Amino acid sequence: MKMNLTEILSLDSLKIGYVSGRHENVLLPPLNACANKGELIAVIGRNGIGKSTLLRTLTGLQPSLGGEIFYSGKNIRDYSRMDLAQKVGYISTEIVKVSNMSVYDLVALGRFPHTNWMGKIDTKNHEVIMDAIEKTTMSAFCNRFVSELSDGERQRAMIARILAQDTGIMVMDEPTAFLDIGSKYEILHLMHLLSHKNEKTIIFSTHDLHMAISQSDKIWLILDNRLMEGAPEDIMIEGAFDHLFDSSPVQFNSENGTFSFRSEEKGRIFIEGDGIRRHWTEKAINRAGFSLSEVKTIPYIIIPSGNNREWKLTTNISSVEFRSIYELVSFLSKEDTLSI
Amino acid sequence: MKTENQIETAHVLSYGKQQKLFFAGLLFLVVCFLILDIFLGSVSIKASDVIKAIFTNTDSNFETIILKFRLPKAITALTVGIALSLSGLQMQTVFRNPMAGPDVLGISSGASLGVAFVILGFSANISPDSLKGLGNWILVAASWAGAGAVMILIMFISSRVKDIMTILILGIMLSSGISAIVIIMQYFSNETMLKAYVIWTMGSLGNLTSSQLNVLLICVSVGVLLSLFSAKMLNALLLGENYAGSIGLNVRLARVVIFACTSIMAGSVTAFCGPIGFIGIAVPHIARILFKTSDHKILIPGTILTGGAVMLASDIISQLPGSDNVLPVNAVTSLIGIPVVIWVILRNRKYSGLF
Numbered sequence: 001m002k003m004n005l006t007e008i009l010s011l012d013s014l015k016i017g018y019v020s021g022r023h024e025n026v027l028l029p030p031l032n033a034c035a036n037k038g039e040l041i042a043v044i045g046r047n048g049i050g051k052s053t054l055l056r057t058l059t060g061l062q063p064s065l066g067g068e069i070f071y072s073g074k075n076i077r078d079y080s081r082m083d084l085a086q087k088v089g090y091i092s093t094e095i096v097k098v099s100n101m102s103v104y105d106l107v108a109l110g111r112f113p114h115t116n117w118m119g120k121i122d123t124k125n126h127e128v129i130m131d132a133i134e135k136t137t138m139s140a141f142c143n144r145f146v147s148e149l150s151d152g153e154r155q156r157a158m159i160a161r162i163l164a165q166d167t168g169i170m171v172m173d174e175p176t177a178f179l180d181i182g183s184k185y186e187i188l189h190l191m192h193l194l195s196h197k198n199e200k201t202i203i204f205s206t207h208d209l210h211m212a213i214s215q216s217d218k219i220w221l222i223l224d225n226r227l228m229e230g231a232p233e234d235i236m237i238e239g240a241f242d243h244l245f246d247s248s249p250v251q252f253n254s255e256n257g258t259f260s261f262r263s264e265e266k267g268r269i270f271i272e273g274d275g276i277r278r279h280w281t282e283k284a285i286n287r288a289g290f291s292l293s294e295v296k297t298i299p300y301i302i303i304p305s306g307n308n309r310e311w312k313l314t315t316n317i318s319s320v321e322f323r324s325i326y327e328l329v330s331f332l333s334k335e336d337t338l339s340i
Numbered sequence: 341m342k343t344e345n346q347i348e349t350a351h352v353l354s355y356g357k358q359q360k361l362f363f364a365g366l367l368f369l370v371v372c373f374l375i376l377d378i379f380l381g382s383v384s385i386k387a388s389d390v391i392k393a394i395f396t397n398t399d400s401n402f403e404t405i406i407l408k409f410r411l412p413k414a415i416t417a418l419t420v421g422i423a424l425s426l427s428g429l430q431m432q433t434v435f436r437n438p439m440a441g442p443d444v445l446g447i448s449s450g451a452s453l454g455v456a457f458v459i460l461g462f463s464a465n466i467s468p469d470s471l472k473g474l475g476n477w478i479l480v481a482a483s484w485a486g487a488g489a490v491m492i493l494i495m496f497i498s499s500r501v502k503d504i505m506t507i508l509i510l511g512i513m514l515s516s517g518i519s520a521i522v523i524i525m526q527y528f529s530n531e532t533m534l535k536a537y538v539i540w541t542m543g544s545l546g547n548l549t550s551s552q553l554n555v556l557l558i559c560v561s562v563g564v565l566l567s568l569f570s571a572k573m574l575n576a577l578l579l580g581e582n583y584a585g586s587i588g589l590n591v592r593l594a595r596v597v598i599f600a601c602t603s604i605m606a607g608s609v610t611a612f613c614g615p616i617g618f619i620g621i622a623v624p625h626i627a628r629i630l631f632k633t634s635d636h637k638i639l640i641p642g643t644i645l646t647g648g649a650v651m652l653a654s655d656i657i658s659q660l661p662g663s664d665n666v667l668p669v670n671a672v673t674s675l676i677g678i679p680v681v682i683w684v685i686l687r688n689r690k691y692s693g694l695f
Contacts, residue, residue: 085588
């Protein structure tokens with residue numbers, strides 16, 4: 001099948017790492033990956049594996065130790081600093097702290113590779129800047145100082161800056177790391193919009209696996225021995241995410257893309273009933289350390305339905321009724337007699 | 341859509357209007373202070389006599405005082421104010437440190453060391469009087485070299501140490517170390533050379549020969565031109581080196597240009613007028629308060645005008661108009677600059693790391 005995709009970035013046996021003195025410290029085995037136009041790509045890997053180094057190498061802020069990077073088929077070495085700045089933009093985890101800098105001024109800095117030696121903002125540049133500010137819904141903040149913004153607003157302003165830079169590719173190092181949950185999803189929504197509506201290729205690193213799986217078009221999963229790329233679902237099917245948590249008490253369930261803590265299973269419970277109450281009761285008994293039984297065995301729980309407003313737990317010994325999941329779980333986690 | 345754009349443009353314009361007003365006001369102040377500086381002094385001369393001395397060719401004592409002393413001194417004050425303030429602004433941006441300035445981080449002491457080498461050491465067989473003509477250039481070059489060396493050292497330190505306070509303390513240590521070297525050199529030098537050096541350290545705007553003033557004017561003009569050229573780079577550097585690189589700045593080249601510019605300006609002022617404190621650190625902050633921007637396209641001309649005005653005012657105050665006494669200009673600039681610096685430190689406790 002022939003796919004109508006424009007490849008905008010490709011990595012060919014790329015070696016990343018640091019040079020300290022004469023010693024080359026290569027972090028990972030050679031990496032191969034590619035990115036197409038308009039894709040939202042999440043870079044995932046455990047802490048310290050080299051995500052930031054990879055992103056910095058991609059943007060040319062750090063030299064590679066071997067292998068090649070191609071932007072639109074042209075080697076990164078053949079780009080001048082200015083030309084590269086028109087291909088790829090970068091947001092790091094570093095927080096910009098400048099007093100007296102308005103949001104407009106910050107976004108205007110994105111025009112750096114497009115303005116003359118004085119950095120003059122002419123009508124065309126002004127329009128691009130205002131457009132970027134509008135797309136990130138920062139119009140109301142245009143003349144506010146960057147130092148007065150909330151974390152989420154500042155990150156939107158940073159994205160506006162990179163948008164004004166007018167690059168096909170945006171590289172973002174943990175763009176949602178320090179945000180509260182609301183701003184986190186706002187930023188993610190914005191990234192999603194920019195990649196799908198404005199055809200920007202966005203490569204971002206994140207620790208939020210759930211977010212990456214649910215929103216990104218592609219995942220670059222960095223493991224100790226290789227880089228795996230594919231749709232989140234492809235990687236899920238291969239069970240590769242499990243390797244991320246080999247030694248930690250966290251477990252990834254490839255079937256539904258959720259996490260759980262590895263713990264001793266206390267027993268199995270059958271649940272009778274359906275609907276939203278069943279869904280959350282399942283979650284609750286999982287949390288209490290029980291798994292779901294497929295067939296009706298003792299113990300079992302009957303979910304409230306119709307006139308019956310209580311959860312009914314039947315065990316070998318007794319039958320107890322609870323008015324809420326809270327009461328049910330409190331009972332389950334205390335009661336050792338259930339673990340038959 | 342169109343109206344929206346118009347509103348935005350109107351907003352930007354009104355913002356710019358206020359800044360234009362400040363520019364006009366500052367320019368007016370500079371001109372006023374320049375005139376006042378010529379009219380006022382320890383010898384009281386009637387205004388009509390001053391005008392006569394400037395525009396007619398009478399051979400009076402007044403004319404000598406005005407043309408040979410007051411006019412060059414006023415021009416020196418203006419030039420020194422511009423040079424020190426601009427180099428302070430550049431250093432604050434490059435180091436991303438509100439406390440950076442030629443005198444604080446040891447740049448001025450570096451320049452003094454260069455001067456000390458020329459006056460005390462190098463000229464062992466040349467008398468201080470021979471520091472004319474080419475000698476002026478040797479003095480300036482030594483001063484540049486000293487300032488530049490300290491700049492590079494501080495840059496190296498600040499690439500490893502991020503904490504502003506640590507860098508400041510290291511800067512103070514560096515200054516003290518350099519002073520110690522200078523003291524040793526003073527100890528081993530003869531009386532005439534020692535006197536020449538001590539007089540130099542007191543700082544003065546009035547001791548420049550006309551050829552020295554010419555050298556100073558050339559150096560500072562080069563510095564001002566270079567700094568106009570560096571406005572775009574400085575704006576990018578506000579974001580830090582990583583972001584500056586990612587938007588297309590050649591960070592290494594930018595540093596070389598800006599350091600050269602700072603060393604030339606701070607170095608040549610220090611060479612001829614001695615170490616003048618607190619102008620370089622305080623004036624950029626005054627300009628930031630006035631213009632409420634971080635854009636160097638506005639801050640650079642703003643700092644030039646503010647620096648000129650503040651230095652001229654300091655010179656007028658140091659003349660103590662109406663009395664026969666003269667204060668050292670160094671003391672006046674410190675008394676003006678220190679409150680500004682204290683204000684910046686206190687304000688910064690709220691947003692540590694901001695400038």
